[in-house]
Amino acid sequence: MKRIIFLLVVLITLPTFAQTDAETIKKIYNASLSNGKSYEWLDYLSNQIGGRLSGSLNAERAVKWTKEELEKLGLDKVWLQPVMVPKWVRGMPEFAYIETEPGKTINVNICALGGSVATPVLGIKANVIEVHSIEELKILGKEKIEGKIVFFNRPMDETLINTFSAYGGSVDQRSGAREAVKYGAIATIVRSMNLRLDDFPHTGAMNYGDTPINQRIPSAAISTNDAVLLSAMIKLDKNIKFYFKQNCKQLKDVLSYNVIGEITGSQFPNEYIVVGGHLDSWDLGDGAHDDGAGCMQSMDVLRLLKEIGIKPKRTIRVVLFMNEENGLRGGKKYAAEAKRKGENHIFALESDSGGFTPRGFSFDCSDENFNQVLGWKSLFEPYLVHYFKKGGSGADIGPLKNESIVLAGLRPDSQRYFDYHHASTDTFDVINKRELELGAATMAALVYLYDKYGVNPIKNKK
Amino acid sequence: MKRIIFLLVVLITLPTFAQTDAETIKKIYNASLSNGKSYEWLDYLSNQIGGRLSGSLNAERAVKWTKEELEKLGLDKVWLQPVMVPKWVRGMPEFAYIETEPGKTINVNICALGGSVATPVLGIKANVIEVHSIEELKILGKEKIEGKIVFFNRPMDETLINTFSAYGGSVDQRSGAREAVKYGAIATIVRSMNLRLDDFPHTGAMNYGDTPINQRIPSAAISTNDAVLLSAMIKLDKNIKFYFKQNCKQLKDVLSYNVIGEITGSQFPNEYIVVGGHLDSWDLGDGAHDDGAGCMQSMDVLRLLKEIGIKPKRTIRVVLFMNEENGLRGGKKYAAEAKRKGENHIFALESDSGGFTPRGFSFDCSDENFNQVLGWKSLFEPYLVHYFKKGGSGADIGPLKNESIVLAGLRPDSQRYFDYHHASTDTFDVINKRELELGAATMAALVYLYDKYGVNPIKNKK
DSSP states (O other): OHHHHHHHHHHHHHHHHHTHHHHHHHHHHHHHHHHOSHHHHHHIIIIIIOOOOTTSHHHHHHHHHHHHHHHHTTOSEEEEEEEEEEEEEOOSOOEEEEEEETTEEEEOOEEEOBTOOOOOTTOEEEEEEEESSSHHHHHHHHHHHTTSEEEEOOOOOTTOSSHHHHHHTTGGGGGTHHHHGGGTOOEEEEEOSOSSOOSOOOOOBOOOTTOOGGGOOOEEEEOHHHHHHHHHHHHHOTTOEEEEEOOOEEEEEEEEEEEEEEEOOSSEEEEEEEEEEEOOOOSSSOOIIIIIHHHHHHHHHHHHHHHTTOOOSEEEEEEEESOTTTTOHHHHHHHHHHHHTTOEEEEEEEOOSOSSOEEEEEEESOHHHHHHHHTTHHHHGGGTOOEEEESOOOTTTGGGOOSSOEEEEEEEOOTTHHHHTTSTTOOGGGOOHHHHHHHHHHHHHHHHHHHHHOSOOOTTOO | OHHHHHHHHHHHHHHHHHTHHHHHHHHHHHHHHHHOSHHHHHHHIIIIIOOOOTTSHHHHHHHHHHHHHHHHTTOSEEEEEEEEEEEEEOOSOOEEEEEEETTEEEEOOEEEOBTOOOOOTTOEEEEEEEESSSHHHHHHHHHHHTTSEEEEOOOOOTTOSSHHHHHHTTGGGGGTHHHHGGGTOSEEEEEOSOSSOOSOOOOOBOOOTTOOGGGOOOEEEEOHHHHHHHHHHHHHOTTOEEEEEOOOEEEEEEEEEEEEEEEOOSSEEEEEEEEEEEOOOOSSSOOIIIIIHHHHHHHHHHHHHHHTTOOOSEEEEEEEESOTTTTOHHHHHHHHHHHHHTOEEEEEEEOOSOSSOEEEEEEESOHHHHHHHHTTHHHHGGGTOOEEEESOOOTTTGGGOOSSOEEEEEEEOOTTHHHHTTSTTOSGGGOOHHHHHHHHHHHHHHHHHHHHHOSOOOTTOO
């Protein structure tokens, strides 16, 4: 009788084993949706800490708090990895207006672009010349540009389905100052990288290239509504003037940290899997979507795996990178240290595209490795995660790239992202709990599969 | 020379013809994202008209305004289809509190469920018994229920990816009054159909079944936060009392209308394609997602086809159905009239799941017809529209069902929908312009394909 029962148990157990991956992934999603921590953590990070630009006190507080939270999870190791980061400060709020004639002004919403120099203490007032591309500067020439403020006003392409492509197609204007200065421009104003018409200026890094320090001109972003207004007013009267004052400053580099937590692998401890986001954010909002969401999801990946009882074969690390926004020092430092220590990183996943409903992943890897991933695609179908394509991954994990590693980026729905990106609107109230949790689960499922099977380019292995 | 040019034109034109469907669909999406009207219309409907329960003055205003807007589009016909609808009115706002002992009360947020009777003019105060299902009533029996308020507190299942399935799994509680009354309950309070914990009660139709009018008991929805509070307080002390007063009333049926616009088919005018949503909404919010979004998208489908120069072979109608929420009279009337006139409806598409990023469609049709649709799936891939499954379509178009018609429902991302559904939170500010426009374009693309090819179950036709 005992033998029959044993046989029955074996027979019942067999099909269960065959379904293990699907079942484990279901457990991951259930755990995230019923008992996820990402939303509660993000509430704290956004509302109790807030915006955390590299080198700021808030960035320090975020480092300290995330380390403490990781320590509570009972990981095998939690530590800080020191990294020197640039420190740029905005100072007093910016101020700007359009002047049609002396005394007749309309205030507009601007913010200094990250890395920009300040205006002179009394501000800058000059005529404005509107352009739609950097190439247009050459056509206009010094005669039409000298002594003026150049207004870059090429909108993001609203017809592109992937809003990151629309961003990529317009963001060169943010560093237009380094070209405009060659034609005698005294400042630049850049239409915010925002697909929506609203009143919020969006900051973001600009770069002077090899422009000598004493020739750098101030550069600010203007809200999309005010860009439309300014453009209309220039068409009516090209002699109108634009005034602005900004008070930002580049200080000396300061010490900061990547925050790292690890579950050490039971079988292949020197095969490393990284899941992460960037802990720094711009200063205008609370960095809820960019990239508090990605950081809290990454922390929850390790917690979810523990919660459902997975004991990883490989070493799984959560890395909260410092300084993605204006230097990428954290990402570079992490990769340099990994190389120095001979750590074999096989897979790295970044979430840095907002906390929206996950649609899939994009992969930066060899074709062979990509074929392995395609074999897992059907496991994600019940969660409406369809998008598996080659493409970029994430800025912070980019420095880890080599011939054999698989780099991946979570791809959430992108339609709303640029409503909030780098603006004061990037706050916790625009985060949806379920969407955030679905993202964390989707990441954990992929990490689970890479931990279980390793990077092993055999087609359709399951 | 002219002949060579002619030949060149032919040669250049040929491959273009082969790509016609993909190109036309790209034009539809571009037109919607660059020049769509759905968002501007929905702003008006939500903010200038607002909630529009069947039989209300606002429903009349919505009929008048949508008819005028359709008339501006230069369609071949625009008309109103009369239909008698129920008229239920909420009256003065509801009021409710939990009483731990005389004079010690906590106010809570409730709203009458649609179709409920009022409380007596002084309200109802009684002990509360919490249940999680209708079946539980039988187990408890008359002894434990009689003279009490039954509190239905089964939450929506948060682990379901399709939130409409979670809704379907809990919504029976809304009509629990008809069962509770059999055990002597004097009222029911129902946890709002909302996956989020917040303070907003969500209304929706309840149904007394065959309960005689003089035995009907008042039924209200309570916010999820207050459901959690009430449950916790009952656990501490089962003798606490719940008081509520509601002032709603069922009046006599009144005359209303479906609003219909038509582009008459050039080749097959008696083959009808319908695209629509429901114009009525609940009264608490502005009916922005439910279903202003679907109505404005449907109107824009016809406008978009006209804008890009499509002259339909078949007759395409936009139908804004009246009274989906509490009677479905509009949907039934439209189908009855179609049958009476012998109109051959081949395809009907409803958008009634919110104005969020479109993920695909579900189809209610024969397997053969479904195979035809699958042949078009790849045309939607560039727009990240992946979901093509058999399943339900839409309540309003349901009465059109027969053996040969294809019924379809737009399936937008569902994660946020029940945050707003039937609540005061369903307002224009929670609509994203691009998401709404992508939905309209996705609908227009499918309507374009059905107009071009008809319902013709040949596999993989393109």
